[in-house]
Amino acid sequence: EPTVSTYVYAFSQGNKDLKDLLGGKGANLAEMTNLGLPVPPGFTITTEACRAYLAEGDEPVEMASEIDAHLAELERVMGRRLGDAEDPLLVSVRSGAKFSMPGMMETVLNIGLNDTSVLGLAKQSGDERFAYDSYRRLLQMFGSTVLGLEHDIFSDALDALKERRGTTDDLGLVPNDLRELVTTFQGLIREHTGRDFPQDPTEQLRLSVLAVFQSWNTDRASVYRRQEGIPEDLGTAVNVQVMVFGNQGMTSGSGVCFTRDPGTGRQGVYGDYLQNAQGEDVVAGIRNTISLADLADLDRTSYDELLGNMRSLERHYRDLCDIEFTIERGKLWMLQTRVGKRTAEAAFRIASSMLDEGLIDADEALGRVNGAQLAQLLFPSFDPEAERQLIATGMNASPGAAVGRVVFDSATAVEWAERGESVILVRKETNPDDLRGMVAATGILTSRGGKTSHAAVVARGMGRTCVCGAEAILVDTAARSMTVRDGVTVAEGDVISLDGTTGQVFLGAVPVAASQVVRHLEGEETDNDLVPAVARLLEHADAVRRLAVRANADTPDDAARARQFGAQGIGLCRTEHMFLGDRRILVEHLILAEDEAGREAALAELFPLQRQDFVEILRAMDGLPVTIRLIDPPLHEFLPDLTDLSVEVALEDERGPEVERHHRLLEAVRRLHEQNPMMGLRGVRLGIAIPGLFQMQARAIIEAAADLIEEGGNPCPEIMVPLVASDRELSWVREALVDVASDVQKERGVAVPHKIGTMIELPRAAVTADRIAESAEFFSFGTNDLTQMTWGFSRDDVEAEFFPTYLEDRIFPASPFETIDVEGVGALMRTAVRLGREARPDIHLGVCGEHGGDPASIHFFDELGLDYVSCSPFRVPVARLEAGRSTL
Ligand code: ADP
Ligand code: MG
Numbered sequence: 001e002p003t004v005s006t007y008v009y010a011f012s013q014g015n016k017d018l019k020d021l022l023g024g025k026g027a028n029l030a031e032m033t034n035l036g037l038p039v040p041p042g043f044t045i046t047t048e049a050c051r052a053y054l055a056e057g058d059e060p061v062e063m064a065s066e067i068d069a070h071l072a073e074l075e076r077v078m079g080r081r082l083g084d085a086e087d088p089l090l091v092s093v094r095s096g097a098k099f100s101m102p103g104m105m106e107t108v109l110n111i112g113l114n115d116t117s118v119l120g121l122a123k124q125s126g127d128e129r130f131a132y133d134s135y136r137r138l139l140q141m142f143g144s145t146v147l148g149l150e151h152d153i154f155s156d157a158l159d160a161l162k163e164r165r166g167t168t169d170d171l172g173l174v175p176n177d178l179r180e181l182v183t184t185f186q187g188l189i190r191e192h193t194g195r196d197f198p199q200d201p202t203e204q205l206r207l208s209v210l211a212v213f214q215s216w217n218t219d220r221a222s223v224y225r226r227q228e229g230i231p232e233d234l235g236t237a238v239n240v241q242v243m244v245f246g247n248q249g250m251t252s253g254s255g256v257c258f259t260r261d262p263g264t265g266r267q268g269v270y271g272d273y274l275q276n277a278q279g280e281d282v283v284a285g286i287r288n289t290i291s292l293a294d295l296a297d298l299d300r301t302s303y304d305e306l307l308g309n310m311r312s313l314e315r316h317y318r319d320l321c322d323i324e325f326t327i328e329r330g331k332l333w334m335l336q337t338r339v340g341k342r343t344a345e346a347a348f349r350i351a352s353s354m355l356d357e358g359l360i361d362a363d364e365a366l367g368r369v370n371g372a373q374l375a376q377l378l379f380p381s382f383d384p385e386a387e388r389q390l391i392a393t394g395m396n397a398s399p400g401a402a403v404g405r406v407v408f409d410s411a412t413a414v415e416w417a418e419r420g421e422s423v424i425l426v427r428k429e430t431n432p433d434d435l436r437g438m439v440a441a442t443g444i445l446t447s448r449g450g451k452t453s454h455a456a457v458v459a460r461g462m463g464r465t466c467v468c469g470a471e472a473i474l475v476d477t478a479a480r481s482m483t484v485r486d487g488v489t490v491a492e493g494d495v496i497s498l499d500g501t502t503g504q505v506f507l508g509a510v511p512v513a514a515s516q517v518v519r520h521l522e523g524e525e526t527d528n529d530l531v532p533a534v535a536r537l538l539e540h541a542d543a544v545r546r547l548a549v550r551a552n553a554d555t556p557d558d559a560a561r562a563r564q565f566g567a568q569g570i571g572l573c574r575t576e577h578m579f580l581g582d583r584r585i586l587v588e589h590l591i592l593a594e595d596e597a598g599r600e601a602a603l604a605e606l607f608p609l610q611r612q613d614f615v616e617i618l619r620a621m622d623g624l625p626v627t628i629r630l631i632d633p634p635l636h637e638f639l640p641d642l643t644d645l646s647v648e649v650a651l652e653d654e655r656g657p658e659v660e661r662h663h664r665l666l667e668a669v670r671r672l673h674e675q676n677p678m679m680g681l682r683g684v685r686l687g688i689a690i691p692g693l694f695q696m697q698a699r700a701i702i703e704a705a706a707d708l709i710e711e712g713g714n715p716c717p718e719i720m721v722p723l724v725a726s727d728r729e730l731s732w733v734r735e736a737l738v739d740v741a742s743d744v745q746k747e748r749g750v751a752v753p754h755k756i757g758t759m760i761e762l763p764r765a766a767v768t769a770d771r772i773a774e775s776a777e778f779f780s781f782g783t784n785d786l787t788q789m790t791w792g793f794s795r796d797d798v799e800a801e802f803f804p805t806y807l808e809d810r811i812f813p814a815s816p817f818e819t820i821d822v823e824g825v826g827a828l829m830r831t832a833v834r835l836g837r838e839a840r841p842d843i844h845l846g847v848c849g850e851h852g853g854d855p856a857s858i859h860f861f862d863e864l865g866l867d868y869v870s871c872s873p874f875r876v877p878v879a880r881l882e883a884g885r886s887t888l
């Protein structure tokens with residue numbers, strides 16, 4: 001036995017926990033080997049070797065000798081030598097990074113074949129067709145992945161030959177055809193690279209290994225990593241494995257399967273199988289596969305053995321497994337397994353049923369699902385009542401309801417999506433070159449391939465709706481149109497709707513309905529078994545989480561919905577919308593008021609309306625805290641646009657009825673015009689600059705609460721002052737608010753429990769939080785403003801400007817407006833938490849920015865020790881789940 005090293009591990013030396021070093025594929029091949037499953041022997045060249053190679057641009061010295069030693073051992077065990085002329089040992093070279101990256105990295109099969117050993121293989125197997133088929137595959141894979149020729153160069157030559165032989169099926173080619181193809185392929189390699197295909201088996205092996213290392217840095221691998229948030233510097237491992245052959249006639253074949261349905265999570269037998277096929281044939285959609293269940297009729301023994309292996313793998317991994325296998329002349333071989341990707345729906349069903357089956361406990365079940373998946377289940381689906389025109393049915397590869405314009409290529413998908421169109425990418429089948437288009441599309445439709453095809457696997461991973469293998473559709477990419485059997489033609493730009501849950505394709509836009517989970521949360525009865533699965537995992541999250549979850553809600557309707565979704569109060573009730581619509585004119589009166597009397601009259605008009613707003617919202621959240629933010633935006637937001645108004649005034653007849661008001665308005669608009677309003681007269685500044693405004697709002701809040709207390713209710717208002725930078729601002733305002741509150745309580749003769757606090761949304765506030773805490777019973781981090789003020793960029797502009805470049809060039813790992821910037825903004829928060837608690841140990845702390853509903857950010861807020869997060873009502877269930885997961 002070769003000794004353990006950092007560069008090469010035999011399968012028998014590894015295990016499933018060594019993914020960092022052996023990659024996912026290698027670690028799991030080792031695990032299956034040690035479980036005693038029939039795995040062709042082999043060894044894994046580590047990610048360490050890959051990193052060293054990529055850093056140095058050269059192989060580490062020890063690597064070559066370690067490979068030699070392991071290869072010698074393999075030859076000894078198999079009793080054959082690599083590429084031997086009489087009886088060649090053949091191997092595959094398979095990439096495998098820590099995280100599975102479907103189709104990203106390259107695999108080369110049948111290494112060891114050359115002009116001599118192909119004769120040996122033909123003689124040993126007694127199957128010339130098989131030998132030449134294997135050789136032409138080696139030339140094809142080696143040519144494209146190692147030597148960098150276009151895939152199409154080979155497949156075009158193959159297609160041309162098939163056409164000449166009058167067949168559409170690879171199986172229609174006879175041994176002589178395949179021998180001819182070998183010569184053609186060798187010629188193509190010579191023509192395009194200026195050198196011959198290397199006949200030396202060890203050179204084939206070495207070049208293939210290095211090519212896998214290099215493929216880590218290909219563009220499409222990089223795109224996938226960015227999409228999935230996989231670090232750039234992991235590198236890939238390489239597996240060298242003895243070949244077994246699914247292309248040795250009709251008692252051989254190749255297949256893929258899942259231990260449960262990765263689309264729904266239900267138990268059953270799921271997979272695709274293809275007779276007389278090798279490697280990627282099954283997933284490439286080149287020929288139509290049969291279902292795994294049908295394998296039972298072809299080869300009962302292998303089928304039973306496979307099902308047994310599937311059961312042991314699932315019990316061993318205690319999770320859904322995704323498996324690749326090959327049958328060589330009736331003998332089953334296991335070639336790969338991994339914990340399988342799954343849809344959101346399947347994740348919840350599997351976690352819940354494995355909990356029932358006793359395979360996992362409740363904490364583990366909670367760890368098996370995440371907020372992003374739950375968010376998907378809260379997405380709407382097609383309204384079952386709506387009329388629709390079914391034009392085709394394919395496989396329900398990835399659920400959801402997608403409506404969009406049809407495009408037939410990746411570039412158009414990207415282009416149209418960038419200009420804001422929702423697009424459906426339609427392809428015969430997809431391959432890794434389509435990845436950008438798939439990222440850009442809302443839905444993906446293919447006419448070929450099963451649930452394990454490239455399109456299906458990638459779409460599920462990205463949460464895109466996908467229908468695949470809709471065979472009734474004839475895609476004409478060149479003509480930019482598709483035809484379905486009954487003659488309907490759909491051109492580029494036409495709208496279709498995809499139901500990824502049923503596999504149906506509809507012409508036109510089908511109206512969309514709310515999700516089952518949402519209906520359940522809203523109190524409707526439903527018999528969908530997904531609902532109890534989601535409910536119990538949410539319940540467990542509620543039981544273990546430390547963070548409370550509140551909602552950002554401005555209306556009684558939103559407040560009621562938030563409560564149904566499990567919100568434990570309102571963390572942000574914005575009052576500015578209460579000044580819009582019909583009431584805008586009242587704000588105008590306030591702004592135009594020329595003296596104190598005018599201002600008081602204007603405030604008096606607004607007051608009863610505000611009080612009524614607060615009565616309703618506090619009633620909807622009775623018994624739970626409601627944080628009401630005093631008016632925040634700059635006043636000019638309530639006034640007409642300067643240019644529009646100037647034009648109107650200029651065109652107006654001097655004796656018109658509105659003329660005087662318009663002139664005064666114009667003057668006010670000019671006076672209030674700011675170059676940089678987000679850093680201007682807003683928030684607490686407004687409260688100080690316009691006497692009586694905050695007091696009016698505070699009076700409305702306390703009176704509303706007093707009304708409710710008299711009704712027997714239990715209102716818990718919290719008054720929040722926005723955009724405070726200095727403790728003096730807050731102490732000034734606090735004094736005014738306290739006066740109002742005590743006046744009202746005296747007048748009404750009731751005690752109204754309430755709190756006064758502030759938002760922390762300016763860096764200055766964060767670093768002086770100890771002083772600010774003296775006037776604040778609570779802090780709520782306004783992370784949107786805090787992010788824009790800390791970075792110094794305007795959140796209303798940047799997303800369209802340089803953000804795409806920053807994200808593309810990885811200057812940002814993620815938008816800091818979506819996921820909290822832990823290093824910068826997070827550090828300010830940490831400081832504010834510490835200073836705030838030092839000054840006032842019982843200070844209550846929360847977050848009310850967009851980040852309050854973002855999974856990654858929630859984990860950070862939990863770690864910071866905040867008391868609650870607040871987010872939009874729709875994200876409340878997501879936040880509950882993630883707050884629970886954060887404790888695991
Ligand atoms: P991917 O990561 O794209 O799935 P794999 O390394 O799994 O690539 O290789 C693709 C396919 O090639 C496998 O599913 C299997 O069918 C075939 N294959 C790889 N190695 C062998 C082998 N040693 N013997 C037979 N088939 C193999
Ligand atoms: Mg594979």
Ligand code: MG
Pocket residue numbers: 632722723761782784785
């Ligand atoms: Mg703000």
